[in-house]
Structures are given as C-alpha cells and as structure tokens.
Amino acid sequence: MLKGIDPLLSPDLLKLLCEMGHGDEIVLADANFTAGSLGRGKTVLRLPGIGMRQACAAVLSVFPLDDFVAQPVAYMQVGDTPAGYRSELQREVISDMGASGSAGSEQCEALERFAFYDRVGRAYAIVQTGELQAWANFVLKKGVIAEELRK
Amino acid sequence: MLKGIDPLLSPDLLKLLCEMGHGDEIVLADANFTAGSLGRGKTVLRLPGIGMRQACAAVLSVFPLDDFVAQPVAYMQVGDTPAGYRSELQREVISDMGASGSAGSEQCEALERFAFYDRVGRAYAIVQTGELQAWANFVLKKGVIAEELRK
Numbered sequence: 001m002l003k004g005i006d007p008l009l010s011p012d013l014l015k016l017l018c019e020m021g022h023g024d025e026i027v028l029a030d031a032n033f034t035a036g037s038l039g040r041g042k043t044v045l046r047l048p049g050i051g052m053r054q055a056c057a058a059v060l061s062v063f064p065l066d067d068f069v070a071q072p073v074a075y076m077q078v079g080d081t082p083a084g085y086r087s088e089l090q091r092e093v094i095s096d097m098g099a100s101g102s103a104g105s106e107q108c109e110a111l112e113r114f115a116f117y118d119r120v121g122r123a124y125a126i127v128q129t130g131e132l133q134a135w136a137n138f139v140l141k142k143g144v145i146a147e148e149l150r151k
Numbered sequence: 152m153l154k155g156i157d158p159l160l161s162p163d164l165l166k167l168l169c170e171m172g173h174g175d176e177i178v179l180a181d182a183n184f185t186a187g188s189l190g191r192g193k194t195v196l197r198l199p200g201i202g203m204r205q206a207c208a209a210v211l212s213v214f215p216l217d218d219f220v221a222q223p224v225a226y227m228q229v230g231d232t233p234a235g236y237r238s239e240l241q242r243e244v245i246s247d248m249g250a251s252g253s254a255g256s257e258q259c260e261a262l263e264r265f266a267f268y269d270r271v272g273r274a275y276a277i278v279q280t281g282e283l284q285a286w287a288n289f290v291l292k293k294g295v296i297a298e299e300l301r302k
Contacts, residue, residue: 001169001295001296002165002168002169002213002214002215002296003212003213003214003215003296004155004212004213005156005169005213007296009169010169011165011166011167011169011170012166014153014162014165014166014169015162015163015165015166016162017153018152018153018156018160018161018162018165019162061154061155062153062154062155062156063153063154064153064154144152145152145153145154145158
C-alpha cells in the first residue's frame, strides 16, 4: 500500500494503469465476463469480491479519462433493451463518475454485447471484478496528464 | 502517468514501492553506487539524470516511513568525517524530508560505508538515481497505512 492511493490498486494494477498511454483502453468487467478467453495475450487482473462501483472509483482515482474523444467511457448495453436503457448498476457507476468529476452521463456510450467484445479485443488489459450484477462491463479510455501549453 | 502521482514514479517503481510491506527497506543510491553488484538477486531500477533530492521527494510522496523505529532513514556517512557530519546534499535531502513532514533530522541515522553495504544486503530493492554528488546514498524503511484502531 502507498500513501494517498486506494488500497484496491494492487502493485500489479497500479503498474498496469501507470504504463498505459493516451488512448489505451482498460476493461472493467463483472464476475461472469469472459475475461480469460477474450483476454488471451493480454494482462488480466482480478479483484474477487469487489463490486464494480468500488473498483471503478479506485481506478478513476488515478486514471485520467480521455478528453480528446466525446465518449471515453463505454458500457455493455443490457440485451433486448431500448436505446438509452441503463441498468441500476450502470446508472450508479455513471452517477459516481459524475460525482467524482471523472465523466458526465453524456460521455458514456452504450455498446451492444458483441460490439463490446470487439472493443475488448483492442483493449490494453482487463480487470475482472467480483461484481455479481449482470451486464456490468465498462471500457475506460486513458487520457493525458500534461502541463499547460506555454503561451 | 497517473493523476496525482509524481511522474518520476514509473510503472515499475510504483509497483515496487506498493508491494513492499512493513519494515521492508529501499535503497536510494547515487550514480556511483555499486547497485548492480550489491543488488544481485534484487530488483534494481534506474533513474538516470535524476538527482537525489528529486528522487527522494517522489518516493516519499507515496511511501510511508516506519514509525515503529526511531530512525527509519539511514544515510552513508562521508568517509573520514566526525560523528554528526553531513554533506550539503545530505542536509538538503534531510531538510526536504522535514519540510514534507516525512522525517525529522533526528530520525535519520548515519551509517559507515561498510555497515551501509550490509544494510543494502538486506534491502528489498535498489533505486539508482543519476545523483553525481558522492556519498548520496539513503535507506528508507517502509511504515504502515492503517485505519485507526477501533476504540
């Protein structure tokens, strides 16, 4: 553990988040997600017993979201639901992101299940949480930390 | 890079500091230090071009010092100097530690060169900086991050 850093950010997870660069994406997945198979060839870390809200908050405490794109957050659309539908957990996670200043609701994009899998294929790594709610899968795109451009 | 974390803390260094436990020691060494040989079998990370003051400040921004011991910081005593002598750089680093609230001057112990090497032998890892001042070698003992004991 380290001062000022969420203890859920293990040494391996902290290293992973830190080594990602601008535009790299990390998947935060629920406990049913096909992390092992879709993550073949990638780093897959596990947070057993940890819910998505807690995992997301820990990651976003250090992880800057990309402000070069309109929607740096994507989530897996619940099957057979109308456009705009979000599960209670998705609403909670997105509301947490708003409250922490990470991302507003309009910066979060719904992706149909198989489109989500395609996105996972291009992701840098997967963190599988212990979240037992179904459809609780998110992709976060990393932004930059930069000094102000000199005038 | 990550939000709120000194950019000198590379993914590997952040992982290393995070995985250390209570009482583990890290060596911050100058550019002439025998890091490769004394560090055989340990992790040795490098910060070329980075001075000791900057490296120490970055590490101590996240690394808690041990408050179970009187002197969680040790430094290599300059050869052939009287007890209590500290080089200008040692005084600067120790003054920085005081200013940041990490450790007071009395919490920093002088170790003769070969006693320092013995201590390095028991250390968890070595970070070799680019510090060109001689005798700029420190050992930091890790403390705990804990919630208050319940009354």
